[in-house]
Amino acid sequence: MARHTGKLGVAIVGTGGIAQNTHMPGWQQLKGQKVEMVASCDVIEERAQEAAEKFDVPHVFTDYRKVLKMDEVDIVDVCTPNKFHKPITVAALRAGKHVIVEKPMAMTVAEARAMCRAAKKARRKLMVAQSMRFSAETMAMKEFVDSGALGRIYYAHASMLRRRGIPGWGVFTSKELQGGGPLIDLGVHILDLVLWLMDFPEPATVSGVTYQEIGTRKGIGGMGAWDHRNFTVEDHGAALIRFKNGACVMLEASFALNIAENNMNQVFVCGTKGGVSNSPLTFIREEHGNLTTAQPQYLPKIRSHHEEIRQFVDCIRKDTPSPVPGEQAIVTQKILSGIYESAEQRAEVKVR
Ligand SMILES: NC(=O)c1ccc[n+]([C@@H]2O[C@H](COP(=O)([O-])OP(=O)(O)OC[C@H]3O[C@@H](n4cnc5c(N)ncnc54)[C@H](O)[C@@H]3O)[C@@H](O)[C@H]2O)c1
Numbered sequence: 001m002a003r004h005t006g007k008l009g010v011a012i013v014g015t016g017g018i019a020q021n022t023h024m025p026g027w028q029q030l031k032g033q034k035v036e037m038v039a040s041c042d043v044i045e046e047r048a049q050e051a052a053e054k055f056d057v058p059h060v061f062t063d064y065r066k067v068l069k070m071d072e073v074d075i076v077d078v079c080t081p082n083k084f085h086k087p088i089t090v091a092a093l094r095a096g097k098h099v100i101v102e103k104p105m106a107m108t109v110a111e112a113r114a115m116c117r118a119a120k121k122a123r124r125k126l127m128v129a130q131s132m133r134f135s136a137e138t139m140a141m142k143e144f145v146d147s148g149a150l151g152r153i154y155y156a157h158a159s160m161l162r163r164r165g166i167p168g169w170g171v172f173t174s175k176e177l178q179g180g181g182p183l184i185d186l187g188v189h190i191l192d193l194v195l196w197l198m199d200f201p202e203p204a205t206v207s208g209v210t211y212q213e214i215g216t217r218k219g220i221g222g223m224g225a226w227d228h229r230n231f232t233v234e235d236h237g238a239a240l241i242r243f244k245n246g247a248c249v250m251l252e253a254s255f256a257l258n259i260a261e262n263n264m265n266q267v268f269v270c271g272t273k274g275g276v277s278n279s280p281l282t283f284i285r286e287e288h289g290n291l292t293t294a295q296p297q298y299l300p301k302i303r304s305h306h307e308e309i310r311q312f313v314d315c316i317r318k319d320t321p322s323p324v325p326g327e328q329a330i331v332t333q334k335i336l337s338g339i340y341e342s343a344e345q346r347a348e349v350k351v352r
């Protein structure tokens with residue numbers, strides 16, 4: 001594929017929360033750089049219309065297939081519930097569009113593979129919107145890890161725990177539409193982050209547990225009232241992931257758990273010579289015979305969702321690899337699917 005120096009038209013498909021709060025403002029910021037939103041599409045017409053008015057987008061649709069017929073559309077930004085990521089992405093790629101798709105890339109490994117195949121065949125860019133990779137803190141973590149400061153990495157921990165944070169909007173409590181609960185919704189963020197920091201070692205086995213203890217009861221708290229009668233996902237999940245190189249990751253994610261605080265979010269990666277932790281950002285290393293910790297100061301203010309969009313446009317313009325290639329998301333999806341399988345079987349399973 002050649003470099004793309006001309007105008008790039010963008011279509012947003014699924015103009016709900018994430019689209020209106022982060023993606024559309026992100027695209028808007030690139031208006032001066034020959035990047036323009038040309039279509040707003042949602043199955044709920046008023047929502048597509050509302051987004052179009054808010055962000056000055058000329059065309060409104062309720063059917064994404066009509067969007068794909070527009071010659072002015074070069075990029076499709078898929079912000080629908082997870083179930084629709086694969087069909088919309090594959091159709092868009094087949095229509096010759098570049099695609100950025102929200103996380104998780106898909107609900108199953110087979111879906112993720114089909115999306116990658118479609119991108120390869122169409123020779124178009126496919127990026128998964130793993131926004132956590134694009135903050136100043138995580139980019140600093142990556143630089144520190146890539147410098148070799150950690151030595152051989154053998155252990156990482158990734159947790160995103162909400163005390164009471166069951167989403168009351170969207171379809172986050174529906175297994176059919178999302179593929180799972182906090183593991184696939186929140187766990188995918190931090191799992192991707194540690195795998196990226198560790199340079200994607202090859203997974204071997206996982207041992208996972210999932211629980212559904214709070215979401216199905218008429219409970220207290222939450223991020224809006226959720227429908228406990230139709231709560232079909234786990235409310236807490238955890239796993240031990242073993243890699244072929246001997247390293248392991250401990251992962252835990254919850255929508256609701258009886259812990260002391262809300263939002264206990266932490267990622268750390270440890271090696272033979274040092275470590276790195278995100279909350280607060282801390283670099284750990286052995287120096288001059290001492291164990292030292294350093295907290296980087298004056299990091300630039302970067303809005304991660306805007307940065308991911310900027311980097312996606314950059315890869316199209318320069319014809320460089322996707323900043324978050326689908327092939328990496330296949331690995332993440334294999335691990336998540338393995339965790340659900342292991343939880344069901346109550347046994348450690350191979351990652352396939
Ligand atoms: N990166 C992040 O931090 C982050 C945060 C929240 C959500 N997300 C992801 O974004 C996606 C959407 O989440 P949300 O919170 O915006 O949900 P939402 O329910 O607010 O918005 C989804 C929108 O998609 C529309 N839709 C459903 N099917 C469609 C179809 N076939 N064609 C067009 N529109 C369709 C819905 O009507 C709705 O307006 C999910 O995959 C979620 O995992 C990512």
